[in-house]
Amino acid sequence: MTHLVVTLIAPDRPGLVEGIAQCIAQHQGNWLDSRMARMDGQFAGIVRIAVAPEHRDGLSQALRALERLGISLQIADSGQPPSQEVRELRLALVGNDRPGIIRDITRRLAELSVNLESLETEVQPAPMSGEPLFYARALLALPASLSQAHLQERLEELADELMVELTVPR
Numbered sequence: 001m002t003h004l005v006v007t008l009i010a011p012d013r014p015g016l017v018e019g020i021a022q023c024i025a026q027h028q029g030n031w032l033d034s035r036m037a038r039m040d041g042q043f044a045g046i047v048r049i050a051v052a053p054e055h056r057d058g059l060s061q062a063l064r065a066l067e068r069l070g071i072s073l074q075i076a077d078s079g080q081p082p083s084q085e086v087r088e089l090r091l092a093l094v095g096n097d098r099p100g101i102i103r104d105i106t107r108r109l110a111e112l113s114v115n116l117e118s119l120e121t122e123v124q125p126a127p128m129s130g131e132p133l134f135y136a137r138a139l140l141a142l143p144a145s146l147s148q149a150h151l152q153e154r155l156e157e158l159a160d161e162l163m164v165e166l167t168v169p170r
Contacts, residue, residue, distance in 0.1 A: 004048070023063060029050065093165065101164065112150075114143070114151065117138075
């Protein structure tokens with residue numbers, strides 16, 4: 001089996017995912033992992049598909065044909081798993097919303113060679129004041145050479161600078 005990773009975006013409408021799933025099934029693909037969401041009238045997602053090598057090109061062509069229905073797609077072969085041993089760690093952040101929070105956090109993570117495995121963000125009104133609060137949840141992959149204590153220290157420094165609350169389990 002080979003694996004394809006497909007990213008997609010389209011105006012949201014009922015039956016959109018079913019049409020994609022139907023295309024995959026008709027061309028002997030197996031829908032494995034996915035992350036999808038509706039956001040501001042658009043539907044976006046990423047899907048990992050297993051397919052036998054002899055059906056790969058046919059499936060790819062059929063998926064690309066969905067573009068005539070207004071679905072923008074990117075198709076890529078699966079990448080290689082990390083070559084080094086990593087540990088997973090969850091991170092949560094909350095703070096007053098302002099531009100640059102994700103840029104600053106991801107810059108610090110990159111400086112420490114931490115990979116971002118997944119990221120979810122949202123802005124919601126604060127319970128009492130109604131002011132916009134920025135929430136982020138991330139799954140991180142730490143290289144074996146980085147201690148959790150050092151990561152915690154560097155993130156706490158940044159949290160103080162950004163005036164946000166960062167939570168990393170000990």
